[in-house]
Amino acid sequence: MNFFKETIILKQINHVNVVRFIAGYHTLESLVLVTEWISGGNLLQKLIDEGEYSEARVFFFFEQLCNALEFLHSKSIAHLDLRCESLLLAANHRRLIIIGFGNAREVQDDFLELLDRAVPEFCSPEVARCMPVDCSSDVFSAGILLFMLLTGESPYQEKTDKETLLNIQENDQEKLKSRMKGKLSNVTQTFVLQCLTTEAHKRPSISEIAEDLANHEFSDEKTIDAKKLKYLFTRQRYICRIACPHSDL
Amino acid sequence: MKISTFKNQYDLIIEPILQQDQGAYIGRVVNNVDTVESRCVVNVVKLNHTDIRGRITSQLIPVFDQIVEDVTIPIGGTAKFAVNVKSNPQGKKTVKIKNKIPKAVIRWSLNDCAFLLGDKNVEITSLANGESTLVLSNWVTQGTIACYASNAVGQAECKADLSLEKSNLERNYDLLKEEYRIHSGITSRGSYSIVKRASERKSGVEVALKSVCRKSVDKTGIRQARSSCDFSNYMLTLFKVVLLG
Numbered sequence: 001m002n003f004f005k006e007t008i009i010l011k012q013i014n015h016v017n018v019v020r021f022i023a024g025y026h027t028l029e030s031l032v033l034v035t036e037w038i039s040g041g042n043l044l045q046k047l048i049d050e051g052e053y054s055e056a057r058v059f060f061f062f063e064q065l066c067n068a069l070e071f072l073h074s075k076s077i078a079h080l081d082l083r084c085e086s087l088l089l090a091a092n093h094r095r096l097i098i099i100g101f102g103n104a105r106e107v108q109d110d111f112l113e114l115l116d117r118a119v120p121e122f123c124s125p126e127v128a129r130c131m132p133v134d135c136s137s138d139v140f141s142a143g144i145l146l147f148m149l150l151t152g153e154s155p156y157q158e159k160t161d162k163e164t165l166l167n168i169q170e171n172d173q174e175k176l177k178s179r180m181k182g183k184l185s186n187v188t189q190t191f192v193l194q195c196l197t198t199e200a201h202k203r204p205s206i207s208e209i210a211e212d213l214a215n216h217e218f219s220d221e222k223t224i225d226a227k228k229l230k231y232l233f234t235r236q237r238y239i240c241r242i243a244c245p246h247s248d249l
Numbered sequence: 250m251k252i253s254t255f256k257n258q259y260d261l262i263i264e265p266i267l268q269q270d271q272g273a274y275i276g277r278v279v280n281n282v283d284t285v286e287s288r289c290v291v292n293v294v295k296l297n298h299t300d301i302r303g304r305i306t307s308q309l310i311p312v313f314d315q316i317v318e319d320v321t322i323p324i325g326g327t328a329k330f331a332v333n334v335k336s337n338p339q340g341k342k343t344v345k346i347k348n349k350i351p352k353a354v355i356r357w358s359l360n361d362c363a364f365l366l367g368d369k370n371v372e373i374t375s376l377a378n379g380e381s382t383l384v385l386s387n388w389v390t391q392g393t394i395a396c397y398a399s400n401a402v403g404q405a406e407c408k409a410d411l412s413l414e415k416s417n418l419e420r421n422y423d424l425l426k427e428e429y430r431i432h433s434g435i436t437s438r439g440s441y442s443i444v445k446r447a448s449e450r451k452s453g454v455e456v457a458l459k460s461v462c463r464k465s466v467d468k469t470g471i472r473q474a475r476s477s478c479d480f481s482n483y484m485l486t487l488f489k490v491v492l493l494g
Contacts, residue, residue, distance in 0.1 A: 022456055027422035030460040034429070037446060037455035085437075102441075102461075 006101045007033060009077055017068035019088075019099045038097050040089030044233040047149065048226045055188050056218040058149045061087070064096035065142060066210040073135040073206055078107045080115055080133060082141035083122040084148065084236045107134045120161040120168070121154055125198050128168040136200040139209065143195025147176070150184055150192070152228025171198040183223075187216055268293050310403035311335065311353035314379070317396050317409035324413050327386045330357075332407065334379040334398040353398040355381040359411070360392035389413070431458060 010021035010033075020036040040046070043061060047053050065087070072079060079086075081103035088097045103117065115123075115133045124140035126133055147155045155176060156167045173193060180189045191212070197203040204212075250270075253260045263270050271293040277286045315333035322328045334353050355375050357364050364371045364383070372384040381396070391413045397406045429447040437444045442461045449456060 023428075025421045025425045027425065030462055032425060033459040033461070034447075035457050035459065037457045039455070 004031075005105060009101055009104045009106070010035070012075065013072065013077070015068055015071045017064050017096055017098060018071070019097055019101075035099070038088040038099070039091045040093050040095075040097075042084070042233070043087040043089055043096065043149075044084050044229055044236070046089055046093055048230050048233055051226055052222040053224050053226065054218070054220050054222045055150065055185060055224070056220045057222075058146070058224070059188075059213060059218045061096045062142070062146055062149070063210070063213050065098070065145070066206055066213060068096070068098050069135075069138050069142065069206040070210050072104075073138070076107050076135070077104055078133065078135045079104050079138050079141075080127075081118065081122075082138055082145060083119055084145070084232065087145070120164045121157050123165070123168060124200070125168055125171055126200050128165040131200075134200065135206070136203045139195050139203050139206055140197075140200075142206070142209075143192055146195060147180075147192050148232060149229070150188060150224060151180065152225065152232065153179065154232060155179070155196070171196065173198075185219055188218065263291075266291075266293055268295070309400070311398035311400055311405045313396075313398065313405055313407050316407035317394055319410045319412070320394075321412040321414050322388060324389055325387050326413075327384065328388055328411055329385075330383040330394055330396070330409065330411075332381050332396045332398070334381065334405070353379070353400045353405075356397045356399070357381075357383045358395045358397070359390065361395070385411075425458075429456065429458065 007021070007024040010019070013021070019038065022034040022036065024034065025032040047057070050057075065082075069079065079098065079101065081100050082098075083100075086098055086100040088099055089095065090097055103115065115127045115137070118127050120128070122141050122144050124133070124137040125131075126137060144155055147153070156164055156171075158164045158167050173196070176193065176196060177189065180192065184192070191209070194204050194212075195209065250261070250263050253262060259276070261274065261276070271291055273288060273290050275286055275288050277284060312335040313332055314335055315331065317330045317332055320328045320330065332355070334355060357373055364373065370386050370388065372386070373381070374384075375381040383394070383396070388411075391411050393408055394411050395406055395408045397404055399405075428450060430450055432446045432448070434445075435443045436446050436457070442459050445458045445460065447456050447458050448454065
């Protein structure tokens with residue numbers, strides 16, 4: 001958790017879909033980051049509350065995620081920790097806000113960086129292989145999130161983290177296709193698979209994805225059941241609860 | 250009998266005084282212009298044994314020439330205290346010593362608790378000339394430092410306050426508390442951090458405080474995240490059965 005980098009990066013970001021930095025305090029026991037309060041709760045919780053939702057509903061939020069990432073990537077900042085907990089909603093339940101910039105870093109073309117910490121379920125093949133990362137890793141993680149929101153399933157999650165990482169390294173596209181078949185429209189499937197391209201250099205940039213999104217219309221039909229998403233959400237909350245960091249707050 | 254001078258002050262010292270030293274004494278200052286005099290009469294009184302013992306005893310109690318002074322240090326800093334006790338290394342227990350002060354034993358304490366010998370953070374040095382120093386290193390406790398000098402006749406003490414100054418980090422914490430009213434309860438918990446809800450005292454605007462433990466800042470890694478995930482996955486297989494039927 002690089003608090004200092006997180007503070008530096010958040011200070012230079014001013015975007016409607018990114019959490020707003022207010023102040024940073026270094027105290028005796030803790031490093032405290034003050035940000036805007038986001039009262040709309042987690043995106044997953046919101047979709048679960050809706051019971052059933054459409055592809056268009058998911059892409060409404062995904063588009064905002066793309067906008068935020070496009071802004072970050074234009075400043076050569078990679079988030080590198082996109083996951084369900086990173087996506088919150090503003091009070092009106094319409095504006096998506098990205099949080100969790102603990103892993104974020106400024107990516108330089110002439111300096112390759114390894115990512116030493118990540119949640120396996122959401123990491124890209126290059127992270128799983130201990131290869132240098134760049135902004136395209138965010139595109140892969142965004143693809144995983146998209147897959148989750150559309151199917152209620154985690155695309156690579158296995159029983160253990162080791163198996164999960166091997167699964168991501170292998171990244172069997174045919175397996176992914178078969179899991180989406182019959183559940184999602186062809187256009188949507190193409191979007192997901194584009195994001196989940198194994199080779200980082202073949203992956204479309206977030207700008208290209210955002211541009212493609214603008215040219216497509218997605219089904220308004222409420223075909224996605226939030227039941228499976230409930231399991232993902234419960235698991236996410238449980239993972240958070242077993243960690244008990246100390247704080248002097 | 251001797252005369253000591255210091256700047257413009259002249260002292261006549263008669264030690265030990267005897268019966269025949271009794272009489273009038275004149276101090277006379279002469280220069281080319283004038284002469285001035287100062288007179289006094291000295292009476293020598295013979296005392297019995299008890300009186301002598303009492304008078305000598307009062308002189309034999311240890312006396313601090315230098316006393317401890319208040320000290321303020323940062324947390325984990327070093328504090329140094331020094332005293333100087335009028336003492337006589339050759340002194341014995343009884344009044345046989347006559348005009349000599351018995352050697353004093355010096356003890357130091359903090360908040361009425363004597364310092365333990367062998368504590369690596371405490372260094373006590375006592376010299377034969379009556380000097381004694383107490384050095385506290387990596388110190389984090391404040392209170393009253395006391396120094397006791399005792400011998401067979403009596404005991405003298407001097408005290409000072411040892412205070413810890415607030416570090417910048419502590420001041421920051423106070424500042425944070427002054428700026429924001431932190432609500433009880435944790436809003437969310439991450440692997441290395443917790444998030445609490447707070448409101449700015451001036452404006453009432455709500456904010457989120459994400460607190461990362463300093464100790465965890467340099468210790469985290471992908472392996473730690475993995476281990477927590479593995480455990481949770483194992484436990485959550487049960488939940489999956491319940492939720493998905």
